[in-house]
Amino acid sequence: MANIKDIAKMAGVSVTTVSRVINNHPYVSFEKREAVLRAIEVSKYEKNINAVHLSKGKTFLIGIAIPFSNHPFFALIVEGIANEALNNNYKLVLFQTNYEEFREIEALDMLKQKQIDALIICSRICQWDTIDAYLDYGPIIFCEDTRDKKVSSIFMDHYKSFSKALEYLHFKGHRKVGICVGRRTGFNGEQRILAYRDFLNKINEPFESEYIFSDCYDFENGEEIVQRLINMNNPPSALLVSNDQVAAGIVTCSKEKRISIPHELAIIGFDNQPIAKIMNITTIEIPLVEMGRKLFLRAINNKNISQEEISVKLVERLTV
Amino acid sequence: MANIKDIAKMAGVSVTTVSRVINNHPYVSFEKREAVLRAIEVSKYEKNINAVHLSKGKTFLIGIAIPFSNHPFFALIVEGIANEALNNNYKLVLFQTNYEEFREIEALDMLKQKQIDALIICSRICQWDTIDAYLDYGPIIFCEDTRDKKVSSIFMDHYKSFSKALEYLHFKGHRKVGICVGRRTGFNGEQRILAYRDFLNKINEPFESEYIFSDCYDFENGEEIVQRLINMNNPPSALLVSNDQVAAGIVTCSKEKRISIPHELAIIGFDNQPIAKIMNITTIEIPLVEMGRKLFLRAINNKNISQEEISVKLVERLTV
Structure with a gap:
């Protein structure tokens, strides 16, 4: 050309x-x-x-960094972002990071090089000191609690939400509660583990490391979890699962193994994904589409730094 | 700045x-x-x-035009595209079209203006004479059979796949077969309807317009379909459903209404989405992730025009 x-x-x-x-x-x-x-x-x-962009200094492109491109949790956030981008005639540049630091840095570099007008980081990988070096180049919006930082975010309080779910299980009579989470690292992961430890202290139960199942992201992980439960001498009576896909996998596999839910094993999920509705899974609803919408609006209008908490709600169904 | x-x-x-x-x-x-x-x-x-791009003439951005940003069918194609983009260090620009022509034209214009290196159109809206005017500006790759056009595509033969599913239902003893589709327009939509008409001719069954349910995209549409079936004097004994989400909605709602599947109503879905596996739905598997991968590779390496057909396969489960 x-x-x-x-x-x-x-x-x-x-x-x-x-x-x-x-x-x-x-x-x-x-x-x-x-x-x-x-x-x-x-x-x-x-x-x-x-x-033309060089002279105007605007691309009408907003970057989104997500760990996986087809994960239901991030898909709903992206749906919210995409709908609002549509309303405002912006296009989105997708950065799939696979939780690899250099890929997040690539996204940050595109902001620095003005190839995008702003960047939304849905699940941060880089340390804050790496991020800090990019803050002057354009708006970077986060999906995590940044109230102790000078950056904007739309977030849910994972400590609070996890505590809420754990207390509900306790209220329903459970003391031996296990948790299934994604990453144990990252701010959100750490907040979840902290909420879990504080809950155990409060109800005077010991911390059992085998009650924590990590790296759980997909339906398929449900099978591994159920297999591990079957092999335990003293399995938990309830599981708090940080995403509905994994919860759906556990429910499906439990049925196959003739584990009665909720009588032998109670399950509470997270997100209120369509699958939770289909399978009647009790869950903590996170308004992810709304969160995406707000993330986008913040990205294109970030004159002042602001942190907004999104509240979650318990949806009672048949698995607790 | x-x-x-x-x-x-x-x-x-x-x-x-x-x-x-x-x-x-x-x-x-x-x-x-x-x-x-x-x-x-x-x-x-x-x-x-x-x-820098201005002088090099390359952006390392590939555009993807999809009708909806969070639809499981397109999400799997995007997953395939995104994985391969990752391997090749390209980024993706997402154009959500909502099936609005001007939004597809925006994507075409970005190709014309060299803001993206190539464009993948996953579900075309514009007429070919509109598209033709953009073919000289860079590679445009389609997700539909373009064997009669001078453009590249990775496609599945919707006529053949629909015929295959219809013949399977017939082989299983069904003559009163209905179909649930998305758009009735567009090349793929027309091919499906044509396969359906040819099938009815072949088995000497009349064409009943009330046996065609269109604009079916999501789980929620299942409820409307089941409600319409209940109100029919002479309902079909089997439904060919062009996507597994809708099939899952029909199965779920049928259970609620105590319609026995497959005895009173047989269901065959399309795609082999995770939900079809979870709910044991008989379906036609389309290797969507693989299709996305091939679409991407074609977009970055389109020296010669080529059309490649992707084959589908029947996955027998419990709903037929």
Whole structure:
């Protein structure tokens, strides 16, 4: 495809002259102007929008960094972001990070290099000191509690939500409660483990490390969890599962293994995904689509730093 | 954020001089060079990648036009595209079209304006004469059978797949077969309806327009379909459902209404989504992730036009 240099060459003029013709700048001779216009016509040269962006300093692109591109939790956040982007005529650039630090840095670099107007980080990987170096280059919005930082966020309080779910299980008579989580690291992961430890202290139960199942993300993980439960001498009577897909996997596999839910094993999920409704799973509803919408609006209008907490609610169904 | 004009102003030099310093061009005096470098340092000016792209003519961005951002069918294709983009260090620009023509044109325009290197259209809206005008600007890859066009595609033959499913239902003893589809328009929609009409002709059954349920996309549509079936004097004994989410909705709602599956109503879905596995739904498996992977590779390497058919397979479970 012809670029400005090709056009200049074809027309036998300088790049500056081509640029002047494109931008209707005066001081170009009639002949040179005609030569450039002919060259443009011939080569179907399109005024390169990247050059326009360079002068306007806006791309109307917003970056979204997500760990996985087809995970129901992030898919709902992306749905909210995408709907609001649609309303505001922005496009989205998707950064799938696979929880690899260098991929998050690539996204940060695109912000630094002005290829995107703002970046939404849905599940942070980099340490704050890495992030700090990018804060001057444009809005970076986070999906985690940043009330102790000078950055904007739309977040849910994972400590509070986890505590709420644990207390509900306790209220329903459970003392031997296990948890299934994704990452144990990261701010959200740490908050969940902390809520769990505080809950156990409060009800005077010992901390059993085998009651924590980590790296649980998908339906398929349910099978491994049920298998581990079956092999335990003293299995928990209830599981708090940090995502509905995993909860659905546990419920399905428990049925196959003839473990009665909720009598032998109570399950409470997280998110209120469509699957939780289909399978009648008790869950903590997180308004993820709404969260996505707010993340987007914050990304395009981040004049002041703000942190907004999104509240969750318990949806009682048949698995507790 | 400082741009090249701000730097020039700060350094007391022309924009051309700033540009020369950034690009290590000779013929810049020592003092001017120092002034520019100081100004850059002070204002943290970053060499704008959009300007770099302008000269290199490549953005490493691939556009994906999808009707909905969180639909399981497209989510799996996007997953395949995203995984392969990751392997090749490309980023994705998401165009959610909502099946609105002007939004697809926006995506085409971004290709024309070289903001993306290629465009993958997962479910086309524009007529071919609109598309034709953009074919010279960069690779456009389609998710539909384009064997009669000079454009590349990775596609499944909807006529063949629909026929296969209909014949399976017939083989299982069904003659009164209804279908649930998304759009009735569009090439894929038309192929499905054609396969259905040909099937009815072949088995000498009349075409009943009330046996076609259209605009079925989500789990929620299952409820409406079951309600309509209940109100029919002569309901179909089997339904071919063009997506597993809708099939899952029909199965769930049928259970609530005490309609026995497969005895009173047989269901065959499409895609082999995780939900079909969970709910033991007989379905036609489409390797969507693999399709996405191939779409991406075709987008970045489309020297010759090629059309590749993806084959589907029947997964027998418990709903037929």
